[in-house]
Every structure is written in structure tokens, then in C-alpha cells.
Amino acid sequence: MKCFYASCIAMLHGIDILETPVAVVANFNQPGSVVLAALPLMKEKYKIKTGSRRYEIPKHPDIQLFEPKMSFFIQMSMTITKLIANYVPVDAIHVYSVDESFVDLTGTEKLWGSPEQAAREIQAAILDQYNVPSAVGLGPNMLMAKLAFDYQN
Structure with missing residues (x-):
């Protein structure tokens, strides 16, 4: 999932993931606390990404910060x-x-088409139902799929 924690928080609060700068920060009380996830606008406009520190986040009225809700994230994952x-x-x-x-995706061709088509169908369903964007790497085994994913993203 792309920006999974931030996307889940956005869904929970009815925030537009493309229009609102959102970051999930591990601990509000520590300036050096790590950013666990950031939505695309946070990355593009403010250069804040996963791994940035809370003190690097500019004080701007449009930016929305949230602490993690791990039980909710696990529930969404399931x-x-x-x-x-x-x-x-x-x-x-x-x-x-x-x-x-x-x-x-072996053996799903008759139901969903090629692996690429099946992956797109699954991605669309996740986005449509939960507003959580995803990325895919395809390969003949898990290692190659992970390498394809990492190369593409």
C-alpha cells in the first residue's frame, strides 16, 4: 500500500488524499520523532516523507499531523x-x-485475465472501497516481484 498509515488516517477522517498534506508522526512529544507516513502532497510541497523528523515539518496551517493508530492500521490491513x-x-x-x-495469481487467468489485469482489478477495488492507493511489482516469484516493485517505485 502506498502511504498506508497516512491513507488510513485520511480515510478515517474524511480527508482527500490528493489535496491535503498529512503526516503520521510516531510521537508528538519528541521533536526528533520519525514520520511514519506522509501523503503525496506532503512529499511534493513540503519535502516531508517517511523517515523525516517531526522538527523538519514546517508550521503551516494546511498541514495535518496525526499520531499512529496501530490497532486501526492492523484492522485495515486485515x-x-x-x-x-x-x-x-x-x-x-x-x-x-x-x-x-x-x-x-497462478491459475486466476480465467477469472481475472492476465496477472497485470488481476493486479489492476485488485488495486482498483482497494482504492474504490477504502481510498487506499497501492503499488504492485509482478514477477515469477516473490523475490523478482519485490525487485520489480522496488525498481519501479
Whole structure:
């Protein structure tokens, strides 16, 4: 998922992910606290990204900062995994982290078309239902898929 924590917070608060600069910061009480996620506008306009520090965030009235809601993030991750299970068997989903999974699309061609088409369909469903953007790396195995993802993003 792209900007997973920030996208989940935006969904929870009804914030437009393309129009609002949002960052999720680990701890408001510590200036050196790390930014866990930032929406695209935060990255583009203010140069704040995952790994930036809270003290680097400019004081601007448009910027919205949130602390993490880990139980909500985990719940959303499980909900998205259940959505993916509408496209493939559960044992074809390999959860790697809260915001990343590997999905084996082998044998789904008759239902969803090529792996590229299936991936686009899943991405569209996640975006439509939860307003959480995602990125995909395709490959013949998990290593190649991860390398393709990292190269592309």
C-alpha cells in the first residue's frame, strides 16, 4: 500500500488524499520523532516523507499531523487482505507486513485475465472501497516481484 498509515488516517477522517498534506508522526512529544507516513502532497510541497523528523515539518496551517493508530492500521490491513481473498484463495496471500503482501495469481487467468489485469482489478477495488492507493511489482516469484516493485517505485 502506498502511504498506508497516512491513507488510513485520511480515510478515517474524511480527508482527500490528493489535496491535503498529512503526516503520521510516531510521537508528538519528541521533536526528533520519525514520520511514519506522509501523503503525496506532503512529499511534493513540503519535502516531508517517511523517515523525516517531526522538527523538519514546517508550521503551516494546511498541514495535518496525526499520531499512529496501530490497532486501526492492523484492522485495515486485515480488511484489505480479506478483500484480496475475493480474487485468490487465502493460501495464495502471503502477508509480509502491515502494508505489504505477496499474492500468487497462478491459475486466476480465467477469472481475472492476465496477472497485470488481476493486479489492476485488485488495486482498483482497494482504492474504490477504502481510498487506499497501492503499488504492485509482478514477477515469477516473490523475490523478482519485490525487485520489480522496488525498481519501479
